[in-house]
């Protein structure tokens with residue numbers, strides 16, 4: 558696991574965008590695994606600016622998103638499909654039909670999970686998966702206790718996750734209780750993983766990750782089992798990790 562220390566949110570966003578742009582230049586047909594939430598917004602702004610200014614093309618790129626709320630469709634302002642279309646896809650030259658987000662309105666959610674898992678395989682697997690981290694250490698919507706062997710599945714959201722995400726909704730009651738998420742095994746099948754963390758509210762989760770304990774109680778700790786993970790974190794997110802522990806490769 559490699560750590561890149563970023564000065565702040567803007568620096569973290571620039572460095573992550575640089576890695577994605579390099580991935581797309583190296584393999585124009587790359588499959589990008591994408592995340593939603595606040596952390597990655599700066600990365601998407603950087604990708605959009607780079608596309609406008611330097612013309613990096615996403616014409617042949619395919620994308621798969623980590624997760625979607627159950628019950629929210631593409632037209633719902635809080636759905637992750639809506640978020641992705643608005644914040645990223647509309648800003649690039651990527652064909653919309655090559656972008657994939659789980660269908661939160663599927664009549665048969667179990668079937669939708671199986672379809673999504675097969676889709677990722679049919680695309681040839683994920684070249685680079687971008688991740689944020691929840692305050693409780695979740696990745697995607699894999700809450701504490703999720704088995705590392707999990708594939709795409711329906712999850713009941715932890716109360717803390719619903720509260721953390723309530724800021725995007727009119728009220729806490731409007732936050733869905735269920736979501737579809739790639740599982741931990743799905744995420745670990747990606748060839749390369751880049752996890753971003755910014756701000757003090759992520760410091761405790763990151764400090765636990767750096768303790769090196771591998772346990773489903775901290776879903777992000779599954780990343781210790783992957784051979785190619787880069788963490789890009791800003792100084793506030795790293796604030797609970799002593800400086801001398803930051804340089805070493807954690808096991």
Ligand SMILES: O=P(O)(O)OC[C@H]1O[C@](O)(CO)[C@@H](O)[C@@H]1O
Nearest residue numbers: 592593594595596689690691697
């Ligand atoms: O970046 P945020 O909004 O803190 O969210 C952290 C993570 O939790 C999720 O919102 C759950 O899906 C991810 O999309 C995100 O990467």
